Each structure stands twice: as C-alpha cells, then as structure tokens.
Amino acid sequence: MRVVKILGPGCANCRKLEAVAREAIAAAGVQAEVLKVKDMAAIMAYELTSTPGLVVDERLVCSGRIPTIAEVRGWLGS
C-alpha cells in the first residue's frame, strides 16, 4: 500500500493537488492511502521551498506547483 502525502496548510493549491493525486491514483489503479499534512513543523521536515508538496512513500517528488495527472501516475508507477 503506497502512502501519498499532501503537504500544505489548506489553501486552494493544496486542495487541487489532493484532487489531482486522487484522480491519478484512481486512474493508475494502485492501492494508495492519501494523507493531508497541515502542521507546519511536519511540513518543514520534508525541506520544501513552498507549498503544496507531494510526497510518495516518504520521498518528496514535487513542490511549489500542481503536477499533471500523468506526472503523478509516473511517480506512482516508479
């Protein structure tokens, strides 16, 4: 079971990222759990420059922008 984390304090970009991530997971057909990390200290632990951040299995794959569904599928696949 993959663990996908959305890092962000809860603004529009973080919500959009979550929607994109969920669509990608559904399209790829993988088993994945989506967690939202809103606590600033926890977010800082991943060392990103700006939110939103996308973490797949504890690896920061994307930060500061919204990826396409195709990109997220790529990260889920690898």
Added chain:
Amino acid sequence: MDQLLRVLQAGAGNLAAYLAGHVLLCLLPAFFIAGAMTALIPRSSVTRWLGRDAPARVSYPAAALAGSLIAVCSCTIVPLFAGIHRKGAGLGPAICFLFFAPAGNVMALAYTGSILGPGFAVARLILCLCFGVGIGLLMATIFRHDDAPVSAAVNPLASDEARMDAASLGLLLALLALLVAGTLRLWPLTATLFAADLPVPGALAWQTTLLAWVPFDAASGEEGVSVQGSVLIALMVLLGISAWRGLEGIIEGANIWTRVALVLACLTLLFATLRLEPHAAGLRVVFTGRTVAIALAAWAVWRSGRCLSPEQSRSWLWEAWRFMKQIFPLLVAGVFVVGMARTLIRPEWIEAMSGSNTLSANAIAVGFGVFMYFPTLVEVPVARMFLDLGMHPGPLLAYLMADPELSLQSMLMVAAVIGRRKTAAYVGLVAVFSVCAGLLYGAWIDMAL
C-alpha cells in the same frame, strides 16, 4: 424595514463603486501579475542571495525583494520564511521577508494606490522597507545567542538553480505595462480621443432605474451604479463563468473556454476605459487615451504569452485563477459589508478616536488592525471607509501597516517555525513600528498641508 433596505443599498452602492472602472483596471491585471510572479520567478533566483555567507547588505534587500515579488498569500510566505531562516541567513533576513511580504508585495501596493491614492502606496512601500530591515536587525540582535539549527548537509533552496528566461521576463514587463496603463492618472491617458453616439433606446431610462435601485449620495460617498457599471458587472459575471470552465482544469490543458475567458478579460478591461454618457437620444461612447494604451498593452501581453512554454503558460494561468478564486469573493463580500458598516458607524466616533495624529489614535488604529482579521487585501476598502469617515491619514497608515502583518492564522504558523517567544517579540515590534510609522506619516501630512 426601511432602515434595513437603506443599509443594503449602501452595501450595494459601495460594491458598485468598486466594480467600476478604475479598480477593475487595477485588480484584473494584478491577479495575472501575481500569477506570473508565483509561476515564473524561480524561488532560487532570489533566495540564493540569502545564504549563510551573504553579507547583511545583500541578504536584507534580497529578502525584501523576495517578499515583494514572490509572495502574496500566507501559504507561500510562511514556508519560504522557514526555508530562508533555515538556510543559514538567519533570523534577521527571514523576519525582513516575513514583514515585507504581506504589505509590500506588488499586488497589495497596486491596490492600495488605486483605492487610497499613490501617497499611501508609496508610504507603505518605503516604510515597509525601512521597518522590515529594522525589525529584522532588531530581532537578529535580540536573539543572537540562539543558534539557528542550520542543516549543513541539505541545502534545499540551492537545489533548483533555475534562471528566469526571457519569455517570462517579457510577460512580466508586459503585464506591468498593462497595470500602469490602467491605473496611472496622467495625461495622455485621461485625454478624450473621440466620441461616438450610439442610438441605444432606453439608455437614459435604464440609468434612472439603476439610480432608483442604488441611489447616488455624494455626501456619504456612494456612487450609485452607472450604465457602464451595470455592463461591467454583467461582463464580470460572464468572465467568472468562462474562467471557471476554462481555467479550473488548466493544468491538464487549455480548452475553448480558456480562450473565451482571456478574450473576455481583455474586452472587460477595454470597456472599463470608455466613458459612457446616456442621454435622451441614446448613448454617447467616449474613447480615451487609456483605451489605446490598454489595447497596446493587452496586445503585448498576448504576444509575450505566446512565447512561453505550454507548462509555463498553464502554470501562470492556474496561479492567476487561484488568486482570483481566493481573493475576489472575499473582497466582494468585504466591500459589501464595509458599505453597510459605513452607514451604521457615526463619523463623530471615528473623529473622536482617531481624527488627529495623536499617539492614542495610532495605538487604537493598530489595535483594531491586530484584533480584527480581514482577508488579504480587504484591509484596503476598510481603510477607505475609515478615511471617508474622518480618520487622520497617520493612524490610517498605522492600521494599514499592522493589519496584514498580524493575522492570528499566520502568527500561529510562524510560531511553529521560530517559537512563541520570538513570535511574541515580532508582534510587539510590528505594533510599535506601525504606531511610529503612523505618527511619522501623519506629521508629514500635517506639515505638507
């Protein structure tokens, strides 16, 4: 019942005044500028100057520049603040950035200039600079014995050494030209070029109906809705609908609605530059110098937008749309409420509390800014209301400085990064500096008069 209707009409009147030409010409380009800055300026191109070895004369201006160009909303500001702090530049430049970003960013300054006049915008910019650096230096001195844990092994801000390319720069300049063309109140922009008479029947009757719904009351500053205003409102509703359809999914790709939305945005801006005068026979449409300027600037934006890569333009439009979704509805609601509040608040109360440039007046203004939470940019229409009700420009500036800095939400996030003691010190310093800023500006205004 009558009183309630009167209050609602006041709210609507205030809103209509805001949706009228000059504010639209400022806000619409400003959203696109903010979007372009967020999407196209790589964080590292400014934050690389904030390293451990950077001297203070480089890192503080760089922090202020970052605040002005990169950050508009607190979800960008606080993570960047934390990153700058950890990178080793230390507490000082990070605090300078934190102070500068909410009030000194391009969007806030443009909006302040549009609603309150260029005097306040320039004052806000200069004082933000001075006090951002000042508070940063003070905090760095007070807390110099606390070693900031610097993660030497990982240097995240250096990892993407991207440069800003020519296309992005071209787009930003074109957008800034669009903003200036829309807001600068100088000849030849204000000159009348030529007038055309359109035989629109019922134009005068429509104006009369509008005035009946939302009365024009010069004494309290309610502008009523003009024929042009009603068309602009209709255009903006259409723009909202097409933008929702065309920009909500822009990351995946553009569709026909994207094009419709962008064309409508240009048309709305152009329409806002006209002057419409209804008379008995029809409608007199006056083209101004600003119409030409906007047309040229919009063409420049269109051309430079085409030079961007697909990812860049999608990212830009998404960020612009994101800001619109986030800020505009709150602004509309805020302006409506401010319009209603304006009829209920007696000018005498405002004048008694802050009509002159005294220490207590400034302190009250800062206190109000600290305790009342307004969403981003809404502090500007609130300030306008206070100005119209008789608040002295000094306390008004104090309020403008304090309000965007000290929202409870962002302070909680900052406390998570630097701890409660330092955050409390920051809040205290911002309050003191805001009062001083207000006293200084107020004294300067009093001397100039």
